[in-house]
Each structure stands twice: as structure tokens, then as C-alpha cells.
Amino acid sequence: MLRSRVDIVQENLEQYLREAKAPTFRLDRDTPLRAGSSLLASQAVEVFHDQLRSRLLDVMSRKLKERGQSYYTISSAGHEQNAILGTQLRVTDPCFLHYRSGGLMMARSRKCPGVDPIRDTLLSFVASSEDPISGGRHKVWGSRALWVPPQTSTIASHLPKAVGMAFALGRRRAMDLDSELPEDTIVLCSFGDASANHATSLAGIRSARYAFRRGNPVPILFVCEDNRVGISVGKPRRWIADSFSGLSQLEYHVASGTLVDTWDTVEKAVASCRRRRRPVFLRLPTVRLWGHAGSDVETTYRSLSEIEAIEAQDPLLANARLLVESGAASPRELRSLLEHTAAQVEQAAIYAVGRPKIRSLEEVTRTLAPEVDASAQRRARSAIDEDARRTVFGSTLPENQTAPTKRTLAAHLNAALTDEMIRIPEILLFGEDVAKKGGVYHVTAGLMDRFGRERVFDSLLDETTILGVAQGLAQHGLIPIPEIQYLAYLHNAIDQLRGEACSLSFFSDGQFLNPMVVRIAGLAYQRGFGGHFHNDNAVGALREIPGLLLAVPSRGDDAARMLRGMVAAARSCGRVACFLEPIALYHQKDLYVEGDGQWLFDYPPPSGPDSVLFPGELGVYYEDHSDVLLVSYANGLLMSLRAARRLREEFGIRARVLDLRWLNPLPQRAILEHASDCAAVFVADECRHTAAGIADAVIAHLAEQGYRGKLGSARSADTYIPLGPAADLTLLSEDDIVAGVRALAEWG
Numbered sequence: 001m002l003r004s005r006v007d008i009v010q011e012n013l014e015q016y017l018r019e020a021k022a023p024t025f026r027l028d029r030d031t032p033l034r035a036g037s038s039l040l041a042s043q044a045v046e047v048f049h050d051q052l053r054s055r056l057l058d059v060m061s062r063k064l065k066e067r068g069q070s071y072y073t074i075s076s077a078g079h080e081q082n083a084i085l086g087t088q089l090r091v092t093d094p095c096f097l098h099y100r101s102g103g104l105m106m107a108r109s110r111k112c113p114g115v116d117p118i119r120d121t122l123l124s125f126v127a128s129s130e131d132p133i134s135g136g137r138h139k140v141w142g143s144r145a146l147w148v149p150p151q152t153s154t155i156a157s158h159l160p161k162a163v164g165m166a167f168a169l170g171r172r173r174a175m176d177l178d179s180e181l182p183e184d185t186i187v188l189c190s191f192g193d194a195s196a197n198h199a200t201s202l203a204g205i206r207s208a209r210y211a212f213r214r215g216n217p218v219p220i221l222f223v224c225e226d227n228r229v230g231i232s233v234g235k236p237r238r239w240i241a242d243s244f245s246g247l248s249q250l251e252y253h254v255a256s257g258t259l260v261d262t263w264d265t266v267e268k269a270v271a272s273c274r275r276r277r278r279p280v281f282l283r284l285p286t287v288r289l290w291g292h293a294g295s296d297v298e299t300t301y302r303s304l305s306e307i308e309a310i311e312a313q314d315p316l317l318a319n320a321r322l323l324v325e326s327g328a329a330s331p332r333e334l335r336s337l338l339e340h341t342a343a344q345v346e347q348a349a350i351y352a353v354g355r356p357k358i359r360s361l362e363e364v365t366r367t368l369a370p371e372v373d374a375s376a377q378r379r380a381r382s383a384i385d386e387d388a389r390r391t392v393f394g395s396t397l398p399e400n401q402t403a404p405t406k407r408t409l410a411a412h413l414n415a416a417l418t419d420e421m422i423r424i425p426e427i428l429l430f431g432e433d434v435a436k437k438g439g440v441y442h443v444t445a446g447l448m449d450r451f452g453r454e455r456v457f458d459s460l461l462d463e464t465t466i467l468g469v470a471q472g473l474a475q476h477g478l479i480p481i482p483e484i485q486y487l488a489y490l491h492n493a494i495d496q497l498r499g500e501a502c503s504l505s506f507f508s509d510g511q512f513l514n515p516m517v518v519r520i521a522g523l524a525y526q527r528g529f530g531g532h533f534h535n536d537n538a539v540g541a542l543r544e545i546p547g548l549l550l551a552v553p554s555r556g557d558d559a560a561r562m563l564r565g566m567v568a569a570a571r572s573c574g575r576v577a578c579f580l581e582p583i584a585l586y587h588q589k590d591l592y593v594e595g596d597g598q599w600l601f602d603y604p605p606p607s608g609p610d611s612v613l614f615p616g617e618l619g620v621y622y623e624d625h626s627d628v629l630l631v632s633y634a635n636g637l638l639m640s641l642r643a644a645r646r647l648r649e650e651f652g653i654r655a656r657v658l659d660l661r662w663l664n665p666l667p668q669r670a671i672l673e674h675a676s677d678c679a680a681v682f683v684a685d686e687c688r689h690t691a692a693g694i695a696d697a698v699i700a701h702l703a704e705q706g707y708r709g710k711l712g713s714a715r716s717a718d719t720y721i722p723l724g725p726a727a728d729l730t731l732l733s734e735d736d737i738v739a740g741v742r743a744l745a746e747w748g
Contacts, residue, residue: 005290006062013317020324020331027327039263041328048319051080054102056345061125065294069353070125072139073294076102078287079225081315083107084266092181095148096162097141098190105141112145118344122352129358135509136358144511156195157495159204160468162187168476170217174454186273190223193240194230207465208279209249217277227288232301244281257285259319287313367510369547372614376572380564383607384423392450398603407600410443410586412556416563419606421451429456431466431483441586463489467496474514479571487522488536501576502547513574517566524731525584525635531723537716538692543664549577550664554637557601561613582634616667619659626677627653628741632684633660640684643737668701675707682741683713686732690718712744
């Protein structure tokens with residue numbers, strides 16, 4: 001029978017422990033392994049034990065996979081020196097981890113009585129619903145008790161949010177808010193050397209340096225576990241050192257890879273990060289044993305001699321030699337430790353395989369998108385201190401303003417943001433140009449003066465950083481309201497929403513949350529400005545993200561109420577929400593003709609029964625009309641209202657108009673209820689025709705539910721939006737709606 005490389009590596013270790021001679025002298029438990037080092041003999045043996053636990057779990061995952069009982073074979077084999085980090089860091093130092101972090105997790109678990117890392121890891125390998133971190137949804141390193149938020153990233157997309165957590169430590173104190181973490185807490189973020197090349201990791205490291213340069217404490221320890229290969233792709237010699245060792249505002253350390261030197265180097269790096277509150281980079285040399293994962297046939301890109309040379313560098317083999325030769329342990333003691341650990345893993349595997357799996361769709365999605373319950377609604381409608389409001393707003397509150405410029409959508413958003421920041425001291429607002437300038441469209445004007453630079457601040461110009469930092473802030477109990485300056489800019493960084501923020505509750509079984517409300521200026525119909533990057537009319541990329549709440553207001557009073565509802569969903573339920581603000585409607589005053597002032601609305605007071613709109617609450621116009629239901633949102637709502645008047649006055653068609661307000665999830669039940677009262681349904685969708693808006697989803701749902709009336713839609717063209725008057729050729733218009741309804745109903 002052919003031996004696998006897993007078997008060979010294990011046999012090499014076992015052979016050494018059988019054949020090695022007992023040391024001629026023994027170190028006392030409390031004696032350092034080497035003069036000048038703080039690594040005691042007892043600590044070195046503990047680290048080796050943790051490394052054995054990690055290694056034997058990886059061996060077991062391969063065995064279980066062969067039996068069809070395990071679903072994960074990306075191992076930590078060769079990376080086990082990271083157990084030193086797990087030993088030296090505190091449980092109160094949050095860790096955002098690389099997927100080869102088995103040794104670190106074994107060591108960290110020692111610090112928390114009651115945590116069984118062997119059992120817990122095996123439950124995750126077999127996707128048991130009793131897996132204590134993900135509930136069987138995915139194999140992730142994570143633990144609420146150990147302050148390890150789970151990561152699913154394989155491309156270092158967790159770096160920006162780790163930076164956000166480090167930034168949050170100082171920001172909470174600057175805001176005079178209590179913290180559950182000690183003042184000298186640091187954040188660990190580990191990743192592979194191949195991932196260090198990814199744009200997201202570079203953004204994270206640069207943003208940490210930038211924030212520190214700006215005078216903010218950013219105590220983060222970046223650990224690059226360098227095994228010198230990304231699956232099959234190698235890299236130039238000294239690539240990590242050449243890329244990161246000479247950067248300003250980034251202290252650089254490198255370990256040799258040996259046990260004692262790595263211990264001492266980690267100790268220096270951790271102490272410096274903790275004391276100086278600055279970003280520190282540690283290159284940790286490792287090897288990768290057994291290929292990238294169980295499915296990786298390493299012999300297709302490495303020769304047998306190369307594989308054997310790497311296996312000879314096995315850190316467990318080197319550490320066993322060091323422990324024996326230094327007198328810290330005898331071969332017999334280490335062999336006994338190996339056998340005892342193997343028996344523990346075997347018994348835990350038998351237990352894990354027999355534990356239940358997820359059995360229903362409801363179990364899978366239970367933690368994906370918590371509903372806004374009655375208690376959250378009451379909290380959102382609670383009173384705000386009137387004296388505090390008058391201190392901030394002055395003698396005239398926004399609900400008493402009569403000037404047209406104070407009654408637009410932009411003005412109402414500004415007032416609503418102010419009220420929510422008075423109500424909730426944990427709110428921070430940040431993004432490109434939001435502080436001093438007050439936003440490109442002046443929506444955040446004056447907020448920095450009202451609440452200070454600790455709560456309203458400008459970010460560097462990088463959307464990945466903005467959304468990543470928001471996650472870190474949120475995971476430390478703050479309520480971030482980041483701004484993305486234009487919808488088109490979001491696509492530079494959308495994985496921070498899709499792959500990271502919205503997946504956290506799902507992959508942690510609801511134990512970790514990163515509540516936030518992302519404000520995005522977007523959609524089209526700007527006059528005399530923009531082209532595509534300032535007139536992006538596609539929301540499909542947001543609508544497909546599981547668990548994301550997406551709202552689009554069209555009028556000022558709705559915008560204020562909806563924003564409060566989104567903040568409540570974030571604060572009380574941990575939701576990740578996007579508030580898409582139609583740029584063309586920010587300062588809109590008129591509805592039908594210039595000067596009619598019919599798109600100006602009174603500001604709704606911030607408390608009371610009518611102060612908030614929650615997901616699923618629609619806007620309805622002409623509810624007694626039943627010839628056709630016009631379904632729209634944002635700019636399309638104004639066009640639909642104008643079209644409805646023309647249809648009634650010119651053709652006798654009585655149209656009810658529905659403002660969706662909420663685009664993810666779509667309020668399909670409410671749409672169907674209104675549709676059942678009408679002879680036809682027409683969707684006016686300002687987004688592009690193919691998979692970019694909501695028309696296809698609304699029409700498909702109505703058809704599937706057996707709606708018997710006629711169905712139709714008008715949408716914008718499948719094209720990027722050009723500059724100038726040519727933009728009108730591509731976009732949904734009032735005439736399109738009128739013509740479409742007439743054709744649909746065969747009225748002429």
C-alpha cells in the first residue's frame with residue numbers, strides 16, 4: 001500500500017522520538033531554553049503539545065475525508081509555530097486569523113477553561129450543527145470566548161476590518177465610552193505571503209500606517225506566515241522583506257523560524273505594539289506540508305526532492321529535537337505526549353462524527369438577517385432629550401423650519417443624522433469629504449462642528465478601507481455610518497460587504513455582529529454633470545447579497561424616517577444596511593412643474609408613533625385607483641406620479657402608485673396585495689434592464705404567485721451612462737411609463 005505524504009511526515013517524527021537518545025541532563029521547568037531568552041522549558045513543552053494537537057487534527061481531517069465524514073482539508077501543517085502567538089497574546093487581544101491557525105487556536109484555548117479545541121475543531125470539520133462557532137455552516141477558526149471573529153477570507157480581505165478594530169480601541173476612549181477590553185489591548189491579524197500581494201491586504205496595511213501618521217493609535221500586529229508559495233505559484237526571494245520592511249509608520253520584525261528565536265521575536269513585536277500603539281509587521285517563516293489542501297496534487301508542480309526537502313523542515317520535528325537536546329523533555333515523554341494526544345483526537349473524532357448536522361433551510365438561514373422586533377421599534381421611537389436637541393440645532397428645530405432649502409431630502413437627512421447622533425452616542429460618521437466639506441452634496445454639512453472630530457471625520461480615499469474600518473468599529477460596539485461617495489465607487493470594495501460584513505453573523509451563528517448603515521449617493525438623472533461614475537443606475541450587486549438591508553428613499557420625510565429605521569435595525573438587530581440616496585433628488589423641490597414646491601415636506605419629529613419607517617413599509621399614492629398598479633422607487637416614483645396624472649387626465653386610466661422604498665429584501669407580499677386590487681401591474685425601474693434593478697424580480701414573483709392581470713415594465717437601457725444630454729437617451733422617462741401602460745392595457 002502506498003504511503004501518503006501525511007504518513008511519511010508523521011513517521012519521520014515518530015521515528016525520531018523512538019531513536020533519539022535521552023538527554024544527559026534535564027532543565028528545570030522554570031529554566032529558559034537558552035540564555036537571554038524568556039522561553040521556559042515548561043512553556044516550550046506546552047507549545048509543542050499545542051502544535052501536536054493542531055497537527056494530529058489535520059491528520060484526522062484527511063482520514064475523515066477519505067471516509068466521507070469530513071469536509072475540510074486545508075491544514076495548518078508546517079505553520080504550527082504560530083502557537084507561540086497564541087501563547088503570548090491575551091484572550092482580550094482580538095485575533096483576525098489566517099486559515100492555517102490551528103496551532104495558535106490550540107494555544108489560545110489554554111487560557112479559557114471550558115474550551116475544548118480538539119472537540120470543537122472536529123465538530124467544524126464534520127459540519128456538525130453543534131460546532132460552537134458556525135453551527136455547522138462552515139469550517140472557520142473562531143470563538144466568542146476567545147475573542148476570535150471568524151474569517152472566511154482566503155485573500156486577506158479581513159485586514160481592513162482588523163485595522164478598524166485596532167482603530168476602534170482608541171476611538172472609543174476618545175469618545176469617552178467604556179470598553180470591555182483593557183487599555184493596552186492589541187489586535188492580531190495573520191495572513192499568508194501570497195495574500196500579502198492582494199489589493200485588499202495592501203489597503204489594510206496602508207490604512208493602518210495612514211491612521212497612525214494622522215496621530216491615531218493603531219495597535220495592530222500584522223503577521224505574515226511566509227511559506228513562500230501560493231498553491232503552486234512561488235515568489236522572488238526576499239519579496240516580503242523588500243515589500244514591507246522599509247515602510248514608514250510600520251515597525252518590521254522577522255523571525256528565523258526556530259522555536260526560541262520565534263518566541264523572542266514575537267515577544268518583542270507584541271511588546272512594542274502594546275507599548276507604542278502602532279502598526280507592527282512580523283514575518284513568520286513557515287513551510288507548507290502536504291500541499292494547499294487535500295485536493296492539491298503537489299507533485300504536479302514540485303519534484304519529489306523538493307517535497308522531501310520541505311518535509312525535512314517540519315517545525316514539529318525541529319522542535320522535538322530542540323526539546324530533547326536542550327534537556328527540556330525526554331524522547332519518551334514526547335512520545336507519550338504524542339500517543340496521548342492521538343488518543344484524544346481519535347476519541348473526539350468518534351464523538352464528532354456522530355453529532356447532528358444541519359437539517360433544514362431554516363437552520364441555515366436563522367442568523368442571516370434578524371428581523372426588527374417590537375422592542376427594537378419601541379427603542380427607535382423613544383424620545384430624545386429636547387434640551388440636547390436645542391443645544392445642537394439652536395432655537396428653531398428642523399420640524400419647525402419653513403424655508404424651502406430646509407425641507408428638501410438633503411436637509412432632512414442632515415437633520416435625521418443629527419438627531420440619531422444625539423440619540424445614540426456610539427454613532428460615528430465618516431468617509432471621503434464628509435467632515436470639513438460636509439459632503440459633496442452638503443448632506444453632512446455642520447456635523448463635524450456639532451459632534452467633533454472624534455465622531456465625524458474624513459477618511460482616506462479608499463472604499464475598501466472605509467467599509468473595512470466600519471466593520472472593525474462595529475465589532476467593538478460602535479455604530480458606524482460610513483459614506484461611499486458614489487454608487488459606482490462601491491464596486492471597488494463590494495466584497496467588504498458581500499464576503500465579510502454580511503457573512504459575519506451567518507458564519508458565527510449570530511455570536512459576532514458588525515452593525516452599520518452605509519450611506520451611498522447614487523442613481524442617475526443628474527443634470528449637466530457626471531457620466532457613468534456619477535450616474536450609476538444599477539443596484540443588482542447589492543440586491544444579491546444575502547442578509548443585506550437596502551433602502552432607497554425618494555422624498556425628505558420618508559428619508560428621515562427610513563434612516564431611523566435602518567439605524568434601529570443596525571443597533572438593535574446587528575444588521576448591515578445600505579441607504580442609497582438618489583443624488584438627483586437631494587435638492588428637488590417640485591413635482592409637476594417648476595415652482596410648485598410639491599416635493600418639499602415637513603421634517604418628521606424624531607420620536608413618537610409616526611417617527612420611523614421600518615423594512616417592508618411602503619408608500620402608497622391614489623390607493624383607491626385600481627386600473628393599473630405602478631410600482632417604482634427613487635427617481636422613478638416622481639416619474640410615475642407624473643405619468644399617473646397624465647394617464648388619468650388624458651386617457652382616463654386610474655393608476656395606483658407604489659413606492660417600494662425597500663429593495664432588499666423586496667416587500668413582495670405587500671406588492672402582491674396591492675396588485676390583487678388592480679387589473680394590471682407596471683414596473684417603472686430606473687435601473688438597467690438586465691439584472692440591475694427590481695423589475696424582473698417583481699414580475700417573476702407576481703407570475704409565480706398566479707397573478708391574473710397583465711404585467712409589464714419599462715427600464716433603462718443596458719449601457720453605461722454617457723456624459724451630457726445623451727444620458728437621456730439611455731434612461732427611463734415619464735413618456736416610457738405612459739406609453740408602456742397604454743400598450744399594456746390596450747388603452748389608446
